[in-house]
Amino acid sequence: xxxxxxxxxxxxxxxxxxxxxxxxxxxxxxxxxxxxxxxxxxxxxxxxxxxxxxxxxxxxxxxxxxxxxxxxxxxxxxxxxxxxxxxxxxxxxxxxxxxxxxxxxxxxxxxxxxxxxxxxxxxxxxxxxxxxxxxxxxxxxxxxxxxxxxxxxxxxxxxxxxxxxxxxxxxxxxxxxxxxxxxxxxxxxxxxxxxxxxxxxxxxxxxxxxxxxxxxxxxxxxxxxxxxxxxxxxxxxxxxxxxxxxxxxxxxxxxxxxxxxxxxxxxxxxxxxxxxxxxxxxxxxxxxx
Ligand code: NAD
Numbered sequence: 600x601x602x603x604x605x606x607x608x609x610x611x612x613x614x615x616x617x618x619x620x621x622x623x624x625x626x627x628x629x630x631x632x633x634x635x636x637x638x639x640x641x642x643x644x645x646x647x648x649x650x651x652x653x654x655x656x657x658x659x660x661x662x663x664x665x666x667x668x669x670x671x672x673x674x675x676x677x678x679x680x681x682x683x684x685x686x687x688x689x690x691x692x693x694x695x696x697x698x699x700x701x702x703x704x705x706x707x708x709x710x711x712x713x714x715x716x717x718x719x720x721x722x723x724x725x726x727x728x729x730x731x732x733x734x735x736x737x738x739x740x741x742x743x744x745x746x747x748x749x750x751x752x753x754x755x756x757x758x759x760x761x762x763x764x765x766x767x768x769x770x771x772x773x774x775x776x777x778x779x780x781x782x783x784x785x786x787x788x789x790x791x792x793x794x795x796x797x798x799x800x801x802x803x804x805x806x807x808x809x810x811x812x813x814x815x816x817x818x819x820x821x822x823x824x825x826x827x828x829x830x831x832x833x834x835x836x837x838x839x840x841x842x843x844x845x846x847x848x849x850x851x852x853x854x855x856x857x858x859x860x861x862x863x864x865x866x867x868x869x870x871x872x873x874x875x876x877x878x879x880x881x882x883x884x885x886x887x888x
Pocket of ligand 1: 766768770772790791794811812813831832868
């Protein structure tokens with residue numbers, strides 16, 4: 600079997616068209632959606648992500664600004680920046696790019712994310728947004744998992760009653776992904792670094808989401824024939840190319856659907872962010888689900 604490849608770039612273009620239409624509608628009411636990205640330090644991957652977010656925002660008519668801060672910035676200064684953006688009426692969405700510099704403790708990082716006004720939490724990482732997801736209430740959904748759900752939906756992958764395995768339990772990807780699949784009535788197993796016999800768990804799944812950060816860890820013989828496989832991982836090889844957490848060639852020969860890296864989940868993550876910003880500007884957090 601040769602898997603149907605889920606083209607994240609094409610789907611992201613379609614999402615951007617929807618967002619652009621909403622942005623035009625808002626313009627008629629005199630509203631220009633505004634996104635503020637806070638970038639502290641000089642992590643090279645973060646620089647690239649922030650640049651692409653700003654570029655894509657501009658394409659759909661979202662006014663994006665990046666607040667650049669030095670790696671030595673204090674937690675207090677970061678909190679002050681977030682407070683200022685909370686109070687700024689031109690800013691509808693606030694995103695603090697992670698990871699924060701090494702000098703910011705995990706506790707302070709938590710305080711900084713919690714300081715974001717939940718109505719502007721377009722990254723969906725505030726405890727209020729995560730809590731709303733658990734409770735099935737309206738709220739912003741983290742961008743990567745919501746992009747993954749759109750990819751499954753766009754290709755008509757059935758979820759209700761199916762077995763889903765999410766590999767990875769981070770707050771940014773794994774946990775919200777599992778909750779979204781659960782809300783769509785899948786039977787969900789969350790696997791992680793201490794899961795016993797990971798291959799056997801994955802082999803049971805109709806839907807596999809790999810969000811680990813280990814190059815090509817998921818092999819062809821882990822996959823149930825016909826399963827839908829979403830590869831969230833972004834890993835740089837020593838040769839400088841990007842690969843996912845899934846061994847693409849092997850899995851493509853077995854799976855029913857597969858997302859590529861690059862050109863899969865990455866573009867959809869940014870498209871979901873733009874979607875969330877347009878909803879925030881329209882005063883509708885939670886239309887995302
Ligand atoms: P993370 O490091 O926070 O979490 C990784 C998870 O993988 C952990 O829960 C851990 O328990 C699990 N894990 C580690 N080793 C494992 C093993 N051997 N077997 C099973 N599970 C194991 O990472 P994250 O932020 O969730 O990101 C995961 C990957 O997704 C990374 O490659 C990251 O770059 C990528 N990512 C991509 C996008 C995108 O837009 N495409 C967005 C976010 C993250």
